[in-house]
Amino acid sequence: MTDRRSGAQVAEKPKTAFWNDRDVRAVLFQILIVLGVLAAGWYLVHNTLTNLESRKIATGFSFMEREAGFSIGESLVPYSAADTYARAIWAGIINTLVISVIGIFLATILGTVVGIARLSTNWLVARIASIYVEVLRNTPLLLQLFFWYALVSEALPGVREAIRIIPDYVFLSQKGLRIPHIVANDIHGWMFALFLGGFAATLFWRRAAAKHQEATGKLRPLFWPTVGFLFGPAALVWLFAGAPLELIKPVLRGFDFQGGGTFSPEMIALLVGLVTYTSTFIAENVRAGILSVSKGQWEAARALGLPNNRSLRLIILPQALRVIIPPMTSQYLNLTKNSSLAVAIGYPDLVSILNTTINQTGQGIEGVALIMAAYLTVSLSISGFMNWYNKRIALVER
Amino acid sequence: MTVQTTSAPIEKPPVTEVGAIGWLRANLFNSKSNSVLTIVCFAFIVYVIQAVVPWAFLNAVWTGTPKDCQAPGAGACWAVIGEKNRFTLFGRYTYDEQWRPALAIGLFLLLVGASCIRRLWGKALIWAWVGQVFMWAILMWGGVLGLTFVNHEQWGGLPLTLMMSVVAIVVAYPIGIVLALGRRSDMPAARGLCVAYIELIRGVPLISVLFMASVMIPLFFPEGVSVDKLLRAQIGFTLFLSAYLAEVVRAGLQAIPKGQYEAADALGLGYWAKMRLIVLPQALRLVIPPMVNSFISTFKDTSLVIIIGLVDLLNAGKIAVNDPPWRSFYVEMYIYIALIYFAFCFTMSKFSQRLERDLSKATSR
Structure with missing residues (x-):
């Protein structure tokens, strides 16, 4: 003015x-x-x-080149105590990203199931779902993490009495979850290439089907061709090559299992805690989204002669997603940020490694700046992506 | 042609459609898949009950020593809570003076209860809260009225958790309003600064803000000025919460129709008068429910001070079960602490839902 x-x-x-x-x-x-x-x-x-x-503290990031001297419990990038601080921090960033991606994936599935369950016409299902939501969202996440960690590391049986989830292949004990490793084979590379090719073929088929429908009004099948294109050629090649699949099984030797891959107790506790906690918030978003679509939309879709699955996919979901996506973004961001609580139960994520670094070098300002810069980058990229997706599905008003 | 003048006698609905059977048919067995689901859920509930009830109640040890709890066949060891209750609730506060924090919590709960009754909302309530702050200072610190002095480094447990949340809320609230106004203002410099602050804080985890507060605040002040751990954590919380409250308030400001702003301009009100008299009263009332949600998050988030070594409720409980003889009974302790947090958070969230209904009733006529 x-x-x-x-x-x-x-x-x-x-x-x-x-x-x-x-x-x-x-x-x-x-x-x-x-x-x-x-x-x-x-x-x-x-x-x-x-x-x-x-206090005679030197500033700057030159400490990153020095030898870290501490070991990391688990890391996807090769790392040893003789490596530099920079490499340790890199390992921490990767660990944080791994936890966030797996967590977001699982929490979305669990949250959607619980959200739909809360709307169920079955009284018992709705009740159980709402108790789950109320209990988990009204207690601190940190307390839940301590609880899960204590449960995994102390209440589970020892290595010798490990629970055989799939006998001979998957074991659960105090030392974590042991799974078999797949030995890489040349055929696997070819299978992956065929899978990518199948993906392109699927896109092409879908576009052709849409054109066909516009021209003639007839629907073409979508689901089974998609499955066929994606997995068919790869499966055929695998079978013709003699089904090469060599697994390294975890085998009990002495005090621990040898061979195979591991999910440590810390990682399991952190994942279970983050996924269950975040799923309650996602469930509430999903519930609100579905409730926001009026019943008339279902009826109108049916009146147009759309089959049930298509009316869900073409009419209901696009409208519900418009309500669900923005709060979902902030839940994904929250999960990523909450993964920093790993420091409390000893999973070596970015914050935990930088905490050790700060304690060893005294470079507090640089450490905090690195944590903030890393999380800001992740937060801004997630919210950038979700904003783009949100715009794509947003209502186009004239 | 005959005309029927009497109506047919009203028949009672079939037995299968009313009463308990009708309810079961309508809510649990209304379709094949739902019947299957009901049976699965029922089996699940039975499984949980037969696993939990003997442990938690039938075989539980309610009072006694660690030896009693380790006896074969013993279930939950609730004795650990009786033994460690005082430490969990009050931390390292001088043992003989612990009636003071207990009284302070009682006063706080009383006032919170009064604040939930909308009939009592008014000036008197605000003064009661101001009085409460002084009462807390006197009770917790002491040093006057014949009470012995207790250093705040000894504070801990539930009073610390409550105090940190309440102080963070009270201080962050006005800061949040100013930030929200700044973000909506026409002045590019003010808007830029507010946006930068809000996005920076909201983009990073609370832990990093607490780290920053505990590592950098001592460096920020000239030699000789020392800021203790509690105050540093408090500053961290307040900075963090104010950014989140700013976004809540902004949502309220955006929901106020443009006509209200224009009407205020037409009356010749200046910026501050317009905000104080016209816009904020409406906007703040709109966002009470999301604000209560922010308060609930803050209350839960105070548990993070364990990272920088303060003894809040969760940390006190954790330290309590570190005592070697009671070491294996952490599950009971965590359940007890979870119940305390749940009681506070659940009440607040139910209150916010009721408030939301009441407030929408007033506007949706």
Whole structure:
């Protein structure tokens, strides 16, 4: 609401004094704010530098090149205690990303199931789902993590009495979940290439089917051709090559299993805690989304002769998703940020590794800055992607 | 042609459609798949009950020593809670003076209860809260009225959890409003600063803000000024919560129709008068329910202070079961602490839902 005077009035003397003019005031006010922030910033930086100097702490990121000297419980990138801090931090970032991606995937599935269960016409199912939601969302996540960790690391049987989930292949014990490893084979590379080719073929088929429907009004099958294109050629090649599948089974030797892959107790506790906690919030979003689509939409879709699955996919879901996606974004971000609680139960995520780094080197400012920069990057990219997706499905208003 | 003048006698509905049987048919067995689901759920419930009830109640040890709990066949060891209750609730607060934090919690709950009654909303309630703050300071610190002085480094347990949440909420609330107004303002510099602050804080986990507070605040002040751990954590929480409250308030500001702003302009109100008298009262009332949700999150998030070594409710419980003889009874302790958190959070969320219904009743006529 700036008041711009027209040409005729410019000649007139302004009625208000210049310090009462809105535009002038806005500029003055902003200059004051910026100066205030700068002054406060300068004061804090100046104090910090003086303090660092008197405590003889060197600033800068040169410590990243030094040898870390601590080992990491589990890491996807090869790492040993003789590696640099930079590599340790990289291993932490990868661990955080792994937990977040698996967690988001599982929490979405579980949350959707629970959200639909809360709307069930079956009284018992709806009740159980709502108890699940109320209990988990009204207690602190940290407490739940401690609980799961204690349960996994102490209440589960020892290695010798491990629970055989799939006898000879998958074991669950205090030391975590052991699964078999698949030995890489040349055929597997070819199978993956065929899978990618099948993906392209699926897209092509779907586009052709849509054109066909527009031209003739006839529907072509979509589901089974998709499955066929994606997995058919790869499965055929695998069978013709003599079904090569060599597994390294975990075998009990001495005090622990040898061979195969491991999910550590820390990782299991962290995943179970994050997934169940976040799923309750996702469930509420899904429930609200489905409730927001009116019953008339189902009836209208049926009146048009759409089969049930198509009316869900083409009519109901697109409308429900518009309500579900924005809060879902913030739940995904929350899960990613909450994965930092790993530090409390000893899973080596980014925060936990930087915490050790800060304690060893005393480079507090750099450590905190690295944590914040890493999470900001992840947060901004997730919210950027979700905003893009949200725009794509948003209602186009004329 | 005959005209029927009497109506047919009203028949009672079939027995299978009313009463308990009717309810079962309508809610549990209304289709084949639902019947299957009901049976599966029922089996699940029976399984849980037969697994939990003997452990939690029938074979539980309610009082006694660790030896009693380790006896073969013993279930849950609730004795650990009786033994460690005082430490869990009050932390390292001087043992003989623990009636003071207990009284403080009682006063707090009383006032919270009063605040939930909308008839009592008014100036008196605000003054009661101000009085409460002084009462808490006197009770917790002491040093006056013949009470012995207790250093705040000894505070812990439930009073610490409550205090940190309440102080964070009270201080972050006005900051959040200012940030939200700044984000909606026409001035690019003010808007830019507010957006940067809000997005920065909301983009990082609370732990990193707490780390920042505990690592960097001591460096921020000149030599000789020391800020203790509790205050540092408190600053961290407040900074964090204010960014989230700012977004809640912004949602309210956006929901106010443009006509309200224009009407205020037409009346010749200045910016602050317009906000204080016209916009904020409506916007803040709109966002009470999401605000209560923020408060619930804050209450749960205070448990994170364990990372920087403060003894809140969760940490006190954790330290309590670190005592070697009671070491294996952490599950009972975690359940007890979970119940306390649940009682607070569940009440708050039910209250917020009721409030939401009441408030929408007033506007949806």
